[in-house]
Amino acid sequence: MVRALLAAALLALVAACGDDTGAGSATPPEETIVTTPADHRVAAAIAELATKEGVETTDIVVVESRDVTWPDGSLGCPQPGMSYIQAQTEGYQLVLSVDGRQFDYHGGTQGPLTLCENPMPPASTM
Numbered sequence: 001m002v003r004a005l006l007a008a009a010l011l012a013l014v015a016a017c018g019d020d021t022g023a024g025s026a027t028p029p030e031e032t033i034v035t036t037p038a039d040h041r042v043a044a045a046i047a048e049l050a051t052k053e054g055v056e057t058t059d060i061v062v063v064e065s066r067d068v069t070w071p072d073g074s075l076g077c078p079q080p081g082m083s084y085i086q087a088q089t090e091g092y093q094l095v096l097s098v099d100g101r102q103f104d105y106h107g108g109t110q111g112p113l114t115l116c117e118n119p120m121p122p123a124s125t126m
Contacts, residue, residue: 045094045105045113052115053098063102064095068122075106077116088123 042065050057070076073085076093094105094113104119 041092041107041113042094045115046096048115049096049098049103055098059098061097062094063097064093066093067091067126068093069124069126070106071120071123074120075108075114075116076104076120076122077106077114077118078120090126091122093122 042062046057046060046062049055049060068076068091070089070091072078072087073089074082075089075091078084089108091106091108092113094107096103096105104116105113106116106119107113
């Protein structure tokens with residue numbers, strides 16, 4: 001009796017794991033696209049730059065997109081007259097290019113990326 005129940009359970013499990021997209025299936029399986037928070041931040045920066053420069057988003061090239069450690073709380077974009085925490089800060093750097101000109105976007109681990117007019121290099125990359 002136990003063997004029969006185990007066999008039935010195994011058969012049900014195998015049937016449940018079967019491929020339901022066989023030759024008789026009229027619709028293909030949906031593609032799942034996995035996005036990360038960085039993807040959304042990059043897309044927002046590209047859209048902002050396209051508007052600022054009056055170009056299409058397809059005219060913008062991503063030169064570099066990476067997690068970095070900034071040397072301080074300015075996130076590699078210090079502003080004159082401002083004070084920043086003097087501790088290494090985890091963040092993100094995005095370098096975009098339009099017509100051969102590069103634009104540096106910096107940010108922390110969350111929140112929007114900001115165009116940095118006078119970018120400083122990160123302390124390290126991850």
